[in-house]
Amino acid sequence: MPVARFWRDIPSRYNLYGSRCGSCGKIYFPTRHICPECRRSSIGRMESYRLSGKGKVYSYSVVHEAPPQLAVLKPYVVAIVEMDEGVRVTGQLVDVDAEKIDIGMRVEAVLRKIGDEGPSGVIHYGFKFAPVPD
Amino acid sequence: MEVGIVSYGAYIPRFRITPIEIGRVWGQDGKAMAKGLYINSKSVPSPDEDVVTIAIAAARSMMRRVDIDPADIGALYVGSESHPYAVKPSGTVVAEAIEASPLISVADLEFACKAGTAGMQAVMGQVGSGMIRYGVAIGADTSQGAPGDALEYSASAGGAAFLIGSENIIARINSTLSYTTDTPDFWRREGQPYPSHGGRFTGEPAYFKHVGEAAKMMMERMGTSPADYNHVIFHQPNGKFPQRMAKMLGFTDEQLSRGLLPPMIGNTYSGAVPLGLASVLDTASPGDRILMVAYGSGAGSDAFDITVTDTIRHFNLAAAPTVASMLENTREIDYATYAKYRGKILMKG
Numbered sequence: 001m002p003v004a005r006f007w008r009d010i011p012s013r014y015n016l017y018g019s020r021c022g023s024c025g026k027i028y029f030p031t032r033h034i035c036p037e038c039r040r041s042s043i044g045r046m047e048s049y050r051l052s053g054k055g056k057v058y059s060y061s062v063v064h065e066a067p068p069q070l071a072v073l074k075p076y077v078v079a080i081v082e083m084d085e086g087v088r089v090t091g092q093l094v095d096v097d098a099e100k101i102d103i104g105m106r107v108e109a110v111l112r113k114i115g116d117e118g119p120s121g122v123i124h125y126g127f128k129f130a131p132v133p134d
Numbered sequence: 135m136e137v138g139i140v141s142y143g144a145y146i147p148r149f150r151i152t153p154i155e156i157g158r159v160w161g162q163d164g165k166a167m168a169k170g171l172y173i174n175s176k177s178v179p180s181p182d183e184d185v186v187t188i189a190i191a192a193a194r195s196m197m198r199r200v201d202i203d204p205a206d207i208g209a210l211y212v213g214s215e216s217h218p219y220a221v222k223p224s225g226t227v228v229a230e231a232i233e234a235s236p237l238i239s240v241a242d243l244e245f246a247c248k249a250g251t252a253g254m255q256a257v258m259g260q261v262g263s264g265m266i267r268y269g270v271a272i273g274a275d276t277s278q279g280a281p282g283d284a285l286e287y288s289a290s291a292g293g294a295a296f297l298i299g300s301e302n303i304i305a306r307i308n309s310t311l312s313y314t315t316d317t318p319d320f321w322r323r324e325g326q327p328y329p330s331h332g333g334r335f336t337g338e339p340a341y342f343k344h345v346g347e348a349a350k351m352m353m354e355r356m357g358t359s360p361a362d363y364n365h366v367i368f369h370q371p372n373g374k375f376p377q378r379m380a381k382m383l384g385f386t387d388e389q390l391s392r393g394l395l396p397p398m399i400g401n402t403y404s405g406a407v408p409l410g411l412a413s414v415l416d417t418a419s420p421g422d423r424i425l426m427v428a429y430g431s432g433a434g435s436d437a438f439d440i441t442v443t444d445t446i447r448h449f450n451l452a453a454a455p456t457v458a459s460m461l462e463n464t465r466e467i468d469y470a471t472y473a474k475y476r477g478k479i480l481m482k483g
Contacts, residue, residue: 010230015233072474110187111194112182112183113182122222123186
């Protein structure tokens, strides 16, 4: 991924900035420039909105066939997390053994390395999810 | 102006490996190593963790415990000897992740194991002079020892972040001083993956001389003796050195124990003394006095005399994980997994 493209996404990758429709109040992640429900009445009224980072596991899958960059992590877990704001976000689930994951389990966003452009390339950081400590 | 710690946060990765497991692979007596170093296990970062992610985890915990606008943070320094980039500051990512950008002074510091406390001193100066309202100093490392080297039994990962300011201080820093000489006990040349060290030379003329002198000078300056302190934290490259240092200076095991983490996590380098302080503050009471002396090879020591204030009663410790909780939630791995996680296996490019 080109450096500039990733750089543009830093607010959403680091701090889960999405959008809130100024017309109906619905929250979106990632950022949307138009609300698909309010359509033209949302134009110019979409606000930047930061998700709390907290949510629960809506569904998950254990990945055994990984792309080369993630081979060292396999098997790893990818989850759809239903955030407390209602929007669903996909991300890797870390710091938990696959057999201990339950649907509905409380998780929160943490920042981890999500890849790099080889040993001399830029490192990409972004959110993953981890169980909420007791 | 009073300057001190307003908040702090700690982070220790979840994986652990034991000296017995390392010794098994290299044909060495791991049990004797564990006893000699007083290290029963060391922390290992996940492949998706580095100094930047550890620093961010600690800094976010620090921010959760207080209600402070990140825009009021005027400086952020990350001290480490394992910054993921040679050129591109770790602190830029950390500042962005806690939303303290862009009106902030950021730099990465390096002084072997004491870069975190060097950052605390730099931030104290700026707060004390009124240049900034709050500053953040972080010590974090994911250090490596060469496979089979004695360092491999201790080099681990972790870090802690401190918010320094002059209002709502939970721990006042009464004084700080440094003792620095040119002593080549441990080094890593540019481009080399693993450090080199002078073996036994790292003891008497290096660690014990610098830590001992800095501690004595601080007690002389403050007119104190070991009995005046509730807790003492010395740099902890293993569990044994600080125990010996404490004994040499007249401190008891009880004064040392709260901030002594190597038996559980090994040597977190720049994270070591900051994590020790976090562990002490996690259970500190108002009035507790702390002597803290960091050590960085090369070599130098930073000493701090600290008094816990009444404000700690209202500190929202529960908003983030304590050091004790991170010592419990662990997972042991074998050497093969450790080698894979730490990039010690040659992969097809």
